[in-house]
Amino acid sequence: MSLKQNFQQDKNGPEYYEKSKNMRPNPLWKRISLFQYPLINLALFIFIYVFTAFSAEPQQSEHVKARLISEVKSIQPGKSFCVALWLKMDKHWHNYWKNPGDSGLPTKIEWNLPDGFVPGVIQWPYPKRFEESGLVSFGYEGEVFIITQIEAPKAIKTGTNAKLSASVDWLVCKESCIPGHADLVIIMPVKNKSPKIDERWVNHFKKTRKKLPKTSSEWKIKTSINKNQILIHIDPPSEFKGELKNITFFPEQGGIANYSGSQNLKRSQDGYILEVLRSKLSTRLPARLKGVLLSPEGWGNSREERALHIDVPLMNVD
Amino acid sequence: MKRVIFLTLSVLAGFFLVLALLARAAEAQVDKPAPNFTLPDTNGKSHSLSDYKGKIVVLEWLNHDCPFVKKLYNSGHMQKLQKTYGKKGVVWFSIISSAPGKQGYCTPEQANELIKQKKAAPAALLLDSDGKVGKLYGAKTTPHMYIITSDGVLVYNGAIDDIRSTNVEDIAKAKNYVQIGLDEVMAGKEVSTKTSVPYGCSVKYK
Numbered sequence: 364m365s366l367k368q369n370f371q372q373d374k375n376g377p378e379y380y381e382k383s384k385n386m387r388p389n390p391l392w393k394r395i396s397l398f399q400y401p402l403i404n405l406a407l408f409i410f411i412y413v414f415t416a417f418s419a420e421p422q423q424s425e426h427v428k429a430r431l432i433s434e435v436k437s438i439q440p441g442k443s444f445c446v447a448l449w450l451k452m453d454k455h456w457h458n459y460w461k462n463p464g465d466s467g468l469p470t471k472i473e474w475n476l477p478d479g480f481v482p483g484v485i486q487w488p489y490p491k492r493f494e495e496s497g498l499v500s501f502g503y504e505g506e507v508f509i510i511t512q513i514e515a516p517k518a519i520k521t522g523t524n525a526k527l528s529a530s531v532d533w534l535v536c537k538e539s540c541i542p543g544h545a546d547l548v549i550i551m552p553v554k555n556k557s558p559k560i561d562e563r564w565v566n567h568f569k570k571t572r573k574k575l576p577k578t579s580s581e582w583k584i585k586t587s588i589n590k591n592q593i594l595i596h597i598d599p600p601s602e603f604k605g606e607l608k609n610i611t612f613f614p615e616q617g618g619i620a621n622y623s624g625s626q627n628l629k630r631s632q633d634g635y636i637l638e639v640l641r642s643k644l645s646t647r648l649p650a651r652l653k654g655v656l657l658s659p660e661g662w663g664n665s666r667e668e669r670a671l672h673i674d675v676p677l678m679n680v681d
Numbered sequence: 682m683k684r685v686i687f688l689t690l691s692v693l694a695g696f697f698l699v700l701a702l703l704a705r706a707a708e709a710q711v712d713k714p715a716p717n718f719t720l721p722d723t724n725g726k727s728h729s730l731s732d733y734k735g736k737i738v739v740l741e742w743l744n745h746d747c748p749f750v751k752k753l754y755n756s757g758h759m760q761k762l763q764k765t766y767g768k769k770g771v772v773w774f775s776i777i778s779s780a781p782g783k784q785g786y787c788t789p790e791q792a793n794e795l796i797k798q799k800k801a802a803p804a805a806l807l808l809d810s811d812g813k814v815g816k817l818y819g820a821k822t823t824p825h826m827y828i829i830t831s832d833g834v835l836v837y838n839g840a841i842d843d844i845r846s847t848n849v850e851d852i853a854k855a856k857n858y859v860q861i862g863l864d865e866v867m868a869g870k871e872v873s874t875k876t877s878v879p880y881g882c883s884v885k886y887k
Contacts, residue, residue, distance in 0.1 A: 465821040466883035468845055496780075496812075496886035498821055534748070534847065539784040540882045542748045542847040617878035643710055643819060644839065644876040 426453040427535050429545040431527065432508075434568050435558035438525055438551050441517035443483075444558065446549065447568065448472055448509045448531060456537045457504040460490035462615050462654075464500035464622050468534040468542070470509065475528040479516025486510040488574035489655050489670035490613060492622075495538070499622035501613055508571040521555040576655045576672035580662060583634075584671075586652045587678040591641055593620060593652065595673075598634035605660055610637050615653040618644045652677040709818040709827070711875045715835040718814045720776070722805035723792040728774070735831050736772045737866055739859065741803070742815065743775040744785030744823035745795050747882035748847040753824065754799050756849045759841075763802040766863055775803040778815030780887030785823065786810060812886040822881030828862045828872070837862040839877030 427450055434445040450458060450470065459467040474482040487509065490501040519525065528548045534540050581600030586593060595612060610628050614620045624640025637656075656671045709716055715738075719729040730738065741759070744750055753759040763773045777792065779785035787795060792806050809815055818827060819838075828837035842855035862872045 463880075466881055468847065468880070495883060497816070498883040498886070500883065532848075536882070538885070539746060540748055618876070643708075644878060 425535075425541060425543055426456045426537075427451065427458070427533065427543050429531055429533075429543070429547060431529055431547040431549045432561075432564050432567070433527075433549055433551060434561060434564060436552075436561050437554040437556075437558040438515045438519070439554065439556065439558055440515055440519050440521065442558075443512050443514045445510050445512050445568065446527065447564070447571070448511070448529065448547070449506065449567070450503075450509070450533060451506040452504070452535055453537075455504070456535050457491075457493060457500075457502045458507065458533045458535050459500065459502040460613070461485070461487050462501060462613070462617055463534075464493075464502075465498040467500045467502065467536060467540070468532075470507075470531065470533040472509070472511065473530040474511070474513075475530065476513065477519070477525050477527075479518060480525070480527070481514040481516075483512040483514070486512070486575055488571055489576055489657055492611065492613075494623065497623050500536075501622075508567050510568070510571060510575075515553075519553050521553050523553050524550050525553055526550050573667060574670065576670035577662065577668050578672045580671055582662060582671065584656075584673050584675050585678075586673075586675050588641065588648065589679075593639040593641055593677075595637040595639065595652075595656070596631060596634065597637060597656070598631075602664075604664060607635050607658060607660070609659055610635070611657045612637055612639050613655040613657065614639075615655070616649055618642050619648070619652070648677060648679065650677060651675060709835055709838065711835050711838050713835060714833050715827070715829040716817050718817060720807040720809055720814055721789075722807055723787075723789040723796070725789065726805070728805055728807060730829070730833070733772050734833055736770060737766075737831055737863065738829040739766065739771055739773045739863070740818065740820075740827040740829070741773065741775045742820040742823050742825040742884060743777050743806070744779055744882060744885060745787075745799070746784050747823045749881035750823050752847050752849050752852065753841065754801070756852055757800075758852050759824075760799065760801050762857075762860065767802055767804065769867065771863060773803045775801065775806045776809050776814065776820075777806065778809040778812045778820060779885040780812060781810055783885035783887070784882075785885055810887075812884070815884050815886060820879075820884050822879040823884060824881055825879040825884070826859045828859065828866060830866055836866060836872045837875055839874075840879045840881075843877065845880040 430449045432447045432449050438444060452458065459469050461469050463469055472485060476482060488507065491504060493500045493502060526548060528546065531545050531547060533543050535543055583598040585596040588594070597607065607628060612626055619642055621640040621642045627638045629636045629638065651674055653674045656673060658669055660666060662668050662671050715730060717730045719727055721727050745754065767773055777785060777787055789808065792808065796806055824841045826837065826839060826841050827835060830836055837858065839858060841859055842857045844851040844855040858874050858877055861874065865872050
């Protein structure tokens with residue numbers, strides 16, 4: 364779906380604007396009211412036709428389309444709602460998770476919201492591991508939907524519009540890397556009623572939420588560290604009937620783990636131990652180990668919840 | 682016959698064990714002797730680290746097409762560091778480990794042209810197109826920086842500074858680990874930050 368088509372369909376809901384060096388220009392023709400003059404009209408038509416014919420070609424230097432998407436069609440005073448940053452990349456290009464790994468840069472969102480609006484933390488879906496010539500990075504290929512929850516203040520007038528802006532920076536790579544930037548805007552109506560869901564994005568939000576790491580679970584996680592390894596003890600709850608295989612740990616903090624080293628899952632008395640090779644750069648260790656444990660078979664008895672967020676004390680057993 | 686096979690196998694096993702231990706010992710680690718290497722520069726002259734005993738040496742991993750490197754060179758910041766510390770007797774080696782055909786790879790002529798164009802001032806630009814020295818030092822990104830004392834001890838391994846970005850404006854706000862480390866080494870002090878997580882583009886190894 365092209366951005367222009369979306370724009371046209373948004374009459375009743377939020378409006379979207381993107382301003383960026385690397386994207387198609389705003390639909391000029393929508394803002395111009397000179398169509399009553401036939402000659403100017405013709406000149407304009409030719410100009411715009413030529414202009415858009417050239418600019419419709421995606422700019423080869425950039426490889427990313429960026430957009431802000433609201434889950435709901437209006438804002439209700441005092442209520443929270445979710446907005447996603449949608450980054451769509453050309454085939455085989457990727458951008459980065461909060462810990463980019465050996466190289467790269469995490470995507471940065473700087474919100475500029477009306478008074479009283481409070482953005483929450485970025486909700487990062489679990490990443491994919493990319494390896495090239497022995498170097499490893501963590502990120503997203505194809506497209507990524509990065510959700511932020513925003514709290515609207517009680518004291519906003521209904522019947523007005525709220526302008527939500529975000530200044531977004533990313534790095535997109537495919538062997539070589541290109542930094543990108545976009546200033547994105549959504550204008551949303553403030554209404555004194557429960558907002559309607561924007562049907563067009565339901566699946567995107569649903570799919571993305573399945574990739575958000577679970578923050579609470581019955582699993583008992585403990586971590587310790589010795590000279591060469593980080594040991595993650597993973598003890599299942601009694602109701603877990605499955606078997607863990609192929610667990611991957613994505614550390615949130617840089618400089619602790621060696622990303623190219625293999626991670627070995629072993630049986631322990633009460634469950635499992637995941638052995639993760641330490642980084643040579645880890646001279647100073649943090650008090651807690653934070654990251655995501657990924658199980659392709661899921662942490663419940665279904666394959667739905669694959670990622671588990673951990674934030675546990677790190678014990679030195681040396 | 683069995684004895685011969687057994688003997689051969691144990692000798693082989695021993696050989697590989699020693700080799701593995703040697704390889705491990707040779708890998709770059711802070712507070713340990715920096716592993717020696719020999720690389721040609723852009724004029725065909727060969728440089729060994731061991732030739733520079735008695736001098737402080739900086740290693741800078743380089744790829745001129747990488748946006749993180751561009752930030753430092755387009756702002757003139759890296760050249761300034763090279764000149765400032767070069768005058769103080771520091772031997773600054775820029776090293777390109779990009780493999781032929783990959784981003785950042787340069788023939789000696791192209792590399793000389795780049796030095797001229799960027800007004801770069803390293804003691805030498807070393808070409809490591811098979812990536813052996815890069816891997817020996819565990820160079821992951823461009824830039825990735827190392828400081829070696831005049832006694833040949835590695836005292837810094839990590840990022841150029843503490844703000845991960847490609848934005849020129851961040852240079853002034855950032856804490857430059859290499860600058861701080863070099864000043865400390867020259868003042869005879871212990872380096873306060875010996876490691877940090879390097880950031881940048883991945884080194885384009887073969």
